[in-house]
Amino acid sequence: MPSAPRTPDPVRTRDEAERFLLGRVNYERRPIPPDALRLDSVRALLAELGDPHRRVPAVHIAGTKGKGTVASLVAAGATAAGLRCGLFTSPHLVRFEERLTVDGAEPDEATFVRLVADVAAAAGRAEAGGAAPATFFEVSAALGFLHFARSGCDLAALEVGLGGRLDATNVCEPVVCAITTISRDHTAQLGHTLAAIAGEKVGIAKPGVPLIWGGGPGEAGEAIRARCEAVGAPFVPVDPAGPTGDWADLPIPPGGPHQRANAATAAAIFEALRTAGWPVMPEAAARGAAGVRLAGRAERFPPPTNDRGEPIGPEILLDVAHNWASAGALAGALRADAGERPRFRRVCLVLACAKDKDAAGLLRTLLPHVDDLTCTRFLKNPRAVPPEDLAALARSLTDAPVRCDPDPQSAWAGAVRRAGAGGLAIAAGSFFLIAELRPGVAAVRAKSA
Template sequence: MGDSNDLRGASYQTALDYLYGRVNYERASGGPPRGRDLNLERMRELLARVDNPQQQFPAVHIAGTKGKGSTAAMVAGVLKAAGYRTGLYTSPHLDYLEERIQIDGQRCSPDELMALVDVLRPTVVSMDEEAERGGPLGTPTFFEITTAMTMLHFASQTVDVAVLEVGLGGRLDSTNVCRPVVTAITSISFDHVRQLGDTLAEIAAEKAGIIKPGAPIVCGVTGKEPRKVIRSIAAERGAPTCFVGEDYDFQHHQPNGLTLLPAALHYTSELGGAWRLPDVQLGMIGAHQAANAAVAIATLQQLELAGWRIPKDAIYRGLAESRCPARIEIVSRRPTVVLDAAHNVASIDALLAAVEAGLCASQRILIFAAARDKDVPGMLKRLLESFDSIILTQYLDNPRAVAPADAKEMLERGAYDADLSRKPAITTCETPALAWQHCETIVTPDALVCITGSFFLAAEMRNLVTEASPLSATSM
């Protein structure tokens, strides 16, 4: 039995090594290439050679600068509660690659992952050989292969519907080969500007690339210029539109008390049969999650208008039970440790709003790391005045991390520019483990510790914190 388990473990690691050995823009030091250097021809060819599994199920396709992962989890949770066999594809992952590929809340098993790699490998090898001979398509990337694996898994498991989170942008993302019943764009703000453009209008055009003829587009974007772009592209493609503030609306209300608690909202819409959903309780923290939930509900309403059965009790139950790790996730109490994958200024603002509204703490400690291609000075400037102590570190599993010394220089420039009555203590630590060890030496039981700046930091810190503080985590 032991030998069998050892062989299985070795086979699993071999499969992971094969996948991580591919070109992987999530971990590339320069990040993904510019949008104009990408196209979907290779992805379409890869899927065509395995009989186009993405055509075997309908999809809900969700893009957005922030909020798309949480919104996807909410939509999938409600569809599961409504009785549909529901696939969910998100990225990146925290601990295990299989987290990205779920059916009815259960992630793909290691055995299933190995089988999917075995199915795709001959096709990938063939395409690699063609590329070596000068073929025009090039070699499939990590994200293309994992997306194809997802499509194969959902097709073989006969899902009723798949909820697909865009990896980057939308127009040229590997997920943009699906057959959507409805699409959604949660928000537009500045991120990945090298790939998507340096204006909100350009970024909106890339996100709106997921819009398909005849499939309604739900838009949670509030900015005038990006809304105009999305509306124009939807009109060109004959896609009905559903805009926040026009076709649906919501009011967020925060539960009473000085603790971080999940959000709630009232939802209203006049589309089709008017929807009135009072006091919808969420499983996630923050006013921004109320906005995400409103996009999710509007998306589900579009499904109902298309003939899907979406009972109201499934909406209440599904949203209350939906969780998204590392989205304002409380992983410890006394001290309160909040883990958040915020990695742009808008997401940092959402984190700070939730913290300021929900918790009074006599001591506030920040542990921060980010990628070099992010707006690190902008994020640090926002965070500066909210913390007494700031610990700068770098994650180890991705070469894109900014060095702690460089982050300190950015932070100190911001501190000297800012009009602060008291400047925070700034410490640099070369690893997340050292950052946590230092935090433990200064933290008090009533303190708030925020860990943020990157999904990769959240992944590396989460286990450190939960192992050190074996309290039941409250996932948000």
Template sequence: MVEMSPPTNRDQSYDTILEKLYTLRTHGVKLGLERMQKLLYLIENPEKGFQSVIVAGTNGKGSTCAILASLIAKHGLKVGLFTSPHLEEFNERIVVNGERIPREEVLLGLHKILGCSKLLEEQGYGHPTFFEVTTALAFWYFKRMGVDLAVLEVGLGGRLDATNVVNPAVAVITNIGMDHQEYLGDTIEKITREKAGIIKNGCSVVCSAQDSCARTMIRDICRDKGCDLVVVGEDVWCEPLEHSLTTQSFNYHGLKNRIKGLDIPLIGEHQLLNAATALATLELLEKRFFINIDPKLVRKGLLETRCPGRLELVWKNPPVMLDCAHNPQAAKYLAKTMKKVGEDYDDLIIVFGVLRDKDIPGILQSLLPITKKIVLTKPNADRAAEPNEVLSAIPKHVSSNKKIVVHQGVREALHEAFRMAKANSLILVTGSVYLVGEARAHLLNHPEPQTKISDPLL
């Protein structure tokens, strides 16, 4: 174990130590568990101090984690929530019972963890990555706070992800699609095998993957490892009722529980899939944690779920929605939802920015048919695609029928979208977590005037 002296007034400030943490991004993605296990050993294995639920998947895992953490907290447990990436502030990633990790705890924890980095290098393990250090910080803080249970969102894949050092009470696999093929493989089968690496012998498993091949593989893995499996859509499901621009209602048909007339402030059929996944996981945790599932607490937990950047309405006149869809599967679900909610509007204006390493044509394939007005922009990220790169991915016979405007800056792109908007227009900002975070910061930092159409950026 390594003993580190606590930071003093002369040590790094919060901003300075975060800058040091962000420099670790230069190490890129280094999948594998050995270095992470050694790092955790050096900080006294905090991950062994609490039970966990680990959630992997291509899409839906962040929302599922947020819903589940809210449900668990309402039933009286102290729950840690670890998600990534963040939209605006680093400490969004690490939360206990709805409260972000304080800055002073980030400073204290990172001082301890980063202090172990040199020793890891000296012992031949290499320098820990940004995500490994951040995951270790979450584990350290959860142990320090005495959480009963941690809900952990996998960063990339599953089998070799830094979060996969725990022995979970429940392993959850959400929808699986094509993304990060350079790390996970170029077929659904290869990607599924990587994500199913979170399944440990004898743990319970919840699966909401819609691909039949992925479901079959997960069934086989659960059988081989002696795991109980709950399949969303077969064993449990949500029956949709009504929806608006901000909420939807449904009936839950669970393993033992049947609860009618539930509401959640997340829209889209895919969010009902995520809600059913979270509720099924709650049912599996019931015996282990002596939870008595109470429909009133379920209602409250669902209503108080917050998933910023997931079809989030952040402006009303005209309505502006933000969504982090950044792969073809997510774009497909987004387009399906926007067709429904857009029925009450004359036109849809899309502000779009994306990272260069994403499947840009695959994402656009779903989004282009639902709009005639597009503003292309560049998120503030090293891997961001230039707007003209995105423009070149749009076939000419498609672009000729649409109004497409290019703006390098996100603020300018938003301003252009407001300029295009009419009395009954709807604006959607999508394509990248970085774009959504930047747009959200711009929009929410301006109070909305009580006028029919207002541009917050003027």
């Protein structure tokens, strides 16, 4: 017989809040069983909290790549337009609070502890009543909904975590939905064809709610169009070449050519909001979007310089690219670099990869653009591919130098040293690797600025 649910320990400090969160089953750190994704647990948890997700209208955004960027653009534009706007994204790089911001600000410590305490108590009640234990991501979504409701948000931009149909965010009540792109990722959960993956992601479609499609023509788009017609959701495809019409001045985020499609998708969301009567105007949206910079997403740090302004080290590029589509976007950014300036003296890549990702696809996409590869791992998550296995795979695909260093900090220091002045040092392959490297990179570059 299953054991009775344990009453959660009280949450009074941030350490206790983090302990509660880390005690939840976390599919960002372990494989997802085939039947693990469901909505009943998060619904039971939210019911114990008074259904906060029903009190804040949402813009709901799914997609293989770009959904975090689009959600951030929408939230920044809405805030600049005078709306109080929440933003829910995942995963976080350094602090959990990055996942749930209001008007660009993370909750302070007291607010965060109170939120977690209330969600922990609600989880205890729901589970005592027979609900399955809420996972880490379901708890995260509940924290976001509760924070946005208590903060008096007019609107929330919600990034889907995985898929769409069975994602915990799919209990929201959207006024606009969007799907950015579709490519092969999480195939064990979502399917092995683009049409199957699209079928899971378009599970966010709701009757009468416009669905913006930013991925262009093809198999996935047709599957999404068909499902929208079946559900009664207006289907709104966008031109991935960039924003047009009244929204033509919406800034393109830095990071590469793929950002034009992300900006076009955000512009279409703004237009749908305006059409529905929301006070979002192009000038305000552009002003807000101009400040959007996503940590670890094609994030660049300029080279350090000496007293004469001469570079004494490489430019840095951190990118959480972890699947074929995001690696392709990073490769596109490197091609754009090559077309705009003399080639970097030396391009050195540090790569780590999770076991459920297409490591061969990542390597085939990125290796043509680098001179030097170091395979490493991340240390704070057990899903890393052993670096020696990654290096053996890389050596089968390239004649370029391939190094193996199981210490990510040592691997990064070596790449920076080899890239040198006039070079480019890149870290990519996983959110988890960037989370471990970025604090040190940012601190060093801030000191030298």
